Amino acid sequence: xxxxxxxxxxxxxxxxxxxxxxxxxxxxxxxxxxxxxxxxxxxxxxxxxxxxxxxxxxxxxxxxxxxxxxxxxxxxxxxxxxxxxxxxxxxxxxxxxxxxxxxxxxxxxxxxxxxxxxxxxxxxxxxxxxxxxxxxxxxxxxxxxxxxxxxxxxxxxxxxxxxxxxxxxxxxxxxxxxxxxxxxxxxxxxxxxxxxxxxxxxxxxxxxxxxxxxxxxxxxxxxxxxxxxxxxxxxxxxxxxxxxxxxxxxxxx
Numbered sequence: 001x002x003x004x005x006x007x008x009x010x011x012x013x014x015x016x017x018x019x020x021x022x023x024x025x026x027x028x029x030x031x032x033x034x035x036x037x038x039x040x041x042x043x044x045x046x047x048x049x050x051x052x053x054x055x056x057x058x059x060x061x062x063x064x065x066x067x068x069x070x071x072x073x074x075x076x077x078x079x080x081x082x083x084x085x086x087x088x089x090x091x092x093x094x095x096x097x098x099x100x101x102x103x104x105x106x107x108x109x110x111x112x113x114x115x116x117x118x119x120x121x122x123x124x125x126x127x128x129x130x131x132x133x134x135x136x137x138x139x140x141x142x143x144x145x146x147x148x149x150x151x152x153x154x155x156x157x158x159x160x161x162x163x164x165x166x167x168x169x170x171x172x173x174x175x176x177x178x179x180x181x182x183x184x185x186x187x188x189x190x191x192x193x194x195x196x197x198x199x200x201x202x203x204x205x206x207x208x209x210x211x212x213x214x215x216x217x218x219x220x221x222x223x224x225x226x227x228x229x230x231x232x233x234x235x236x237x238x239x240x241x242x243x244x245x246x247x248x249x250x251x252x253x
Contacts, residue, residue, distance in 0.1 A: 095156075204235045
């Protein structure tokens with residue numbers, strides 16, 4: 001398979017569809033315990049016309065932007081951590097037109113994020129949007145970036161972040177049942193993941209990592225996993241994706 005999909009993205013829409021869970025990251029805490037089985041099934045409807053590249057890029061950036069958390073999932077299943085995710089635009093013209101600052105933290109340590117990244121969202125192959133991942137050399141000055149007033153936000157300069165080559169997420173448009181009923185009204189989102197074994201990881205003896213992402217208006221689903229040279233999973237969820245519910249719209253502070 002091209003992607004290590006946590007959710008089934010079908011080529012056609014003939015099969016019945018299950019709804020996205022009520023409490024739908026991008027990347028979860030590496031090594032976190034696994035959640036229960038994923039429930040979402042999405043598809044590419046026959047004859048669906050893909051929009052212009054820039055429209056798709058703008059839509060992906062919009063779906064990524066905002067505040068999200070997995071509190072509902074954590075409350076229902078103790079194996080899940082309550083993770084908070086803040087995503088907002090940052091000006092980094094040398095990296096691309098659509099650049100997002102991404103910060104993840106546990107609910108009990110919001111001032112101490114465990115992951116800070118830049119996502120550069122841009123067109124890929126025809127019908128595809130790519131989110132390239134950049135890692136800060138020193139993320140500390142950017143902590144709390146999305147919550148700060150514009151006058152207190154640090155600016156980006158070349159050299160402050162380096163691309164995690166091979167870890168880009170490749171996304172395509174998909175349809176899903178927004179009302180949870182078979183044959184119900186379909187909404188459009190995006191789904192996909194990393195490609196092959198090209199995303200390096202050394203955590204817990206891993207040699208590469210995979211990431212699967214589904215973006216909808218309700219939130220995000222994410223499944224990160226690390227594998228050793230023999231292809232055995234050594235970290236990450238084993239049963240299904242983390243589900244992040246959108247708590248604030250992009251326009252909210």
